[in-house]
Amino acid sequence: MPSTLPAHxxxxxxxxxxxxxxQVLAALDAIAGLPHTRLLARSSLYLNAAVGHADQPDFINAVAQIETSLAPHQLLDALLDIEHAFGRERTFRNAPRVIDLDVLSYAALQCHDTGLTLPHPRMHERAFVLxxxxxxxxxxVIPGLQAAAYYLPGVAGHGLTQVADSWTNQTRTA
Incomplete structure (x- = not known):
């Protein structure tokens, strides 16, 4: 059951x-197709080395902004369902992955519940997120912290490269 008020x-x-x-582009389409959810914006794609794991392939990362009537845990469950549908396997912490979807923030909510911490506790430490x-x-503004831009100098030099993409989902509004 969705919550009554939509949240960003x-x-x-x-x-x-x-x-x-x-995989990232297909996941954006899947997120855009979630019930009670509308994709508002999505970033470019960015290439970066796997953090702390030089033996893994490089990552492609992006961030999406959505408006949803799903409650935070419902949104998390829907994202985990997308990961499962894409074949995500959790063999060990920070293992290579076909797709990884993390709720970074939900409105101005701050919480630390079983399975969900908002805002994401390391989002301000990662160039591939910021x-x-x-x-x-x-x-x-990261809830409970400062403006996201404040943390950008702390992640400078993390080797992030913007890459071209050809995402053509016609349902997007960004």
Whole structure:
């Protein structure tokens, strides 16, 4: 059952297996197709090395802004269902993955529940989250912290490269 009022949320997407750019673009389409949810904006795709794992393929990352009537845990469950449908396997922490979807923030909510912490506890420490987030929401304030742009100098030099893509979902409004 959806909540009554729509909320804006940000979702991080990443992949480093089986055509990562294609996986991220397909996941954007899947997010756009969630019930009671509308895709408002999505960032460019960004290439970066796997953090802390030089033996893994590089990642493609992006961030999406959505409006949803799904409650935070419902949104998380829907994203986990998308990961499962894409074949995501959780073999070990930070394992290579066909798709990874994380709720970064949900309205101004701050919570630490079983399975869900909002805002995402490391979003301000990761260039592959901050750069695409700031591309689509330059004035974003991380709930309980500061403006997202404040943290950008701390992730400078993390080796992030914007890449071209050909996403053509006609339902987007961004």
């Amino acid at each position: 949320a940000f979702v991080a997407l990443g992949s480093n297996l089986a055509d990562p750019a294609g 750069v695409p987030l700031l591309e689509i929401a330059p004035d974003m």
